Amino acid sequence: MTSTLRNALARVDDPILDDDIVSLGLVGDVEVDGDTAHVPLALGAPHSPVETQITEDVRAVVRDEGYEPVLSVEIDDTTPAGQMDGAPNVIAVSSGKGGVGKSTVSVNLATAMAERGANVGLFDADVYGPNIPRMLGVQSEPGRADDDGTIRPVESHGLKLMSIGFLVGDDDPVIWRGAMVNKVLTELLHDTKWGDLDYFVVDLPPGTGDVQLTLLQQIGVLGALAVTTPQDISLDNARKSVRMFEKHDTSVLGVVENMSGFVCDECGTRHDVFATGGGQRLADEFDHPLLAEIPLDPAIQQGCEIGEPVVSDGNSEPARAFRTLAERTMDQVGRERRRSHANGAVEIGQNQ
Numbered sequence: 595m596t597s598t599l600r601n602a603l604a605r606v607d608d609p610i611l612d613d614d615i616v617s618l619g620l621v622g623d624v625e626v627d628g629d630t631a632h633v634p635l636a637l638g639a640p641h642s643p644v645e646t647q648i649t650e651d652v653r654a655v656v657r658d659e660g661y662e663p664v665l666s667v668e669i670d671d672t673t674p675a676g677q678m679d680g681a682p683n684v685i686a687v688s689s690g691k692g693g694v695g696k697s698t699v700s701v702n703l704a705t706a707m708a709e710r711g712a713n714v715g716l717f718d719a720d721v722y723g724p725n726i727p728r729m730l731g732v733q734s735e736p737g738r739a740d741d742d743g744t745i746r747p748v749e750s751h752g753l754k755l756m757s758i759g760f761l762v763g764d765d766d767p768v769i770w771r772g773a774m775v776n777k778v779l780t781e782l783l784h785d786t787k788w789g790d791l792d793y794f795v796v797d798l799p800p801g802t803g804d805v806q807l808t809l810l811q812q813i814g815v816l817g818a819l820a821v822t823t824p825q826d827i828s829l830d831n832a833r834k835s836v837r838m839f840e841k842h843d844t845s846v847l848g849v850v851e852n853m854s855g856f857v858c859d860e861c862g863t864r865h866d867v868f869a870t871g872g873g874q875r876l877a878d879e880f881d882h883p884l885l886a887e888i889p890l891d892p893a894i895q896q897g898c899e900i901g902e903p904v905v906s907d908g909n910s911e912p913a914r915a916f917r918t919l920a921e922r923t924m925d926q927v928g929r930e931r932r933r934s935h936a937n938g939a940v941e942i943g944q945n946q
């Protein structure tokens with residue numbers, strides 16, 4: 595009976611890994627109990643579009659076979675899980691240089707993931723410009739938790755937020771040396787009571803120095819996003835970021851082109867203020883996907899000023915672009931995790 599069900603589940607495809615979920619080793623031991631079928635699935639990117647589709651397809655097949663589905667989700671893989679309680683999928687948002695919109699991308703990405711139903715933590719590690727609390731309109735400071743002295747993150751827009759800005763204030767010039775920055779960031783990260791998270795977005799300081807590397811190693815990053823604007827000078831810096839990740843065996847989930855073009859309200863014409871096609875060129879050069887092109891739009895900047903991420907703004911063009919970014923990023927996370935599980939399963943001979 596369970597083998598019939600297993601065979602039926604092979605009708606469900608993983609559209610990213612391009613094979614069926616049984617052959618990929620994503621279906622564990624199926625158990626039938628009366629008219630209920632328990633199906634363990636190896637999935638790693640909660641609320642991602644593709645994994646949502648896979649679970650819906652599995653439920654439909656199980657029902658077609660005459661059972662009520664009960665799914666459980668657990669994954670074994672070799673990708674780094676965040677080294678915090680709850681081992682979330684850690685996504686580092688990086689840029690080779692400051693001012694390209696890395697923090698704006700981090701905030702809107704994290705908000706969009708939370709709006710899809712995921713538990714999301716956002717860590718503002720940008721020591722040189724910790725302005726995420728302001729971008730989220732956060733007035734309060736994090737509190738000490740009563741029981742064990744850990745710090746409780748601030749909750750805002752469905753996210754759990756901790757920022758180095760809560761310690762230094764965003765007007766204070768940071769004159770710390772690298773070692774001190776590392777120490778403070780590491781303590782802040784580990785002393786925060788994050789709870790169970792699905793995704794953990796880290797807004798890295800711009801550049802490719804020691805601070806960035808230490809953080810990558812400390813947190814256990816699953817993959818990075820490289821944010822760039824379209825013009826050559828920004829691309830040169832973004833290229834350095836991508837090389838830094840590759841050198842340290844950190845996957846690059848994709849490239850984000852920000853300030854990609856400005857569409858005039860009045861005439862509807864697109865103006866490529868900062869040249870065009872740079873993000874795609876960078877993506878092609880390293881064979882990574884271009885995940886989104888975020889337009890240059892005053893609403894994005896205004897959202898940052900008033901503390902309301904533009905992604906929550908209904909159907910506007912920038913909101914849609916950030917939502918696309920979140921969906922594709924989550925799908926890239928799922929791809930990394932399922933692929934790693936599938937490869938492991940093949941190696942240890944479980945995928946027969």
Ligand SMILES: Nc1ncnc2c1ncn2[C@@H]1O[C@H](COP(=O)(O)OP(=O)(O)OP(=O)(O)O)[C@@H](O)[C@H]1O
Nearest residue numbers: 692693694695696697698723889890891894895898
């Ligand atoms: N697509 C966009 N359209 C309009 N304004 C934008 C866009 N992206 C970012 N901005 C604005 O550009 C400024 C810089 O953005 P942000 O602080 O996110 O950059 P950053 O790369 O994180 O900088 P740093 O690393 O120096 O802190 C902000 O005022 C922000 O509101």
